[in-house]
Amino acid sequence: MSQATSTFIICALITLVVLLAASVMAARSTKDREKSTPFECGFDPKNTARIPFSTRFFLLAIIFIVFDIEIVLLMPIPTMYMSLYTTHIVVTYMLFVIVLILGLIHEWNEGSLDWST
Numbered sequence: 001m002s003q004a005t006s007t008f009i010i011c012a013l014i015t016l017v018v019l020l021a022a023s024v025m026a027a028r029s030t031k032d033r034e035k036s037t038p039f040e041c042g043f044d045p046k047n048t049a050r051i052p053f054s055t056r057f058f059l060l061a062i063i064f065i066v067f068d069i070e071i072v073l074l075m076p077i078p079t080m081y082m083s084l085y086t087t088h089i090v091v092t093y094m095l096f097v098i099v100l101i102l103g104l105i106h107e108w109n110e111g112s113l114d115w116s117t
Contacts, residue, residue, distance in 0.1 A: 059112055070100055 073096070080089055107113055 063107060063112060 077089075077093055
């Protein structure tokens with residue numbers, strides 16, 4: 001047997017041992033730490049899933065999604081100003097911002113944004 005062949009066999013065995021050791025260490029156990037922690041919304045995974053959830057949490061999540069969509073709609077406005085400066089764009093933008101501010105004031109007065117209570 002030549003030295004190149006024996007070197008290749010030794011490298012292959014080392015690689016095999018390292019891969020087997022990594023496979024054993026990375027194996028998922030049935031008692032996974034992530035699976036035994038509560039969900040993001042506060043549910044305990046060991047109890048039944050048919051329990052009522054917080055409506056306030058749901059409404060706050062919906063408000064967050066709506067404001068994210070509104071931010072996406074506002075992002076192209078500066079580019080539109082640079083290419084087409086018309087009064088139509090300015091009026092549309094100002095009406096959109098006014099509706100957003102009125103919605104924020106309404107949600108604030110209603111108490112939807114106060115998560116601590």
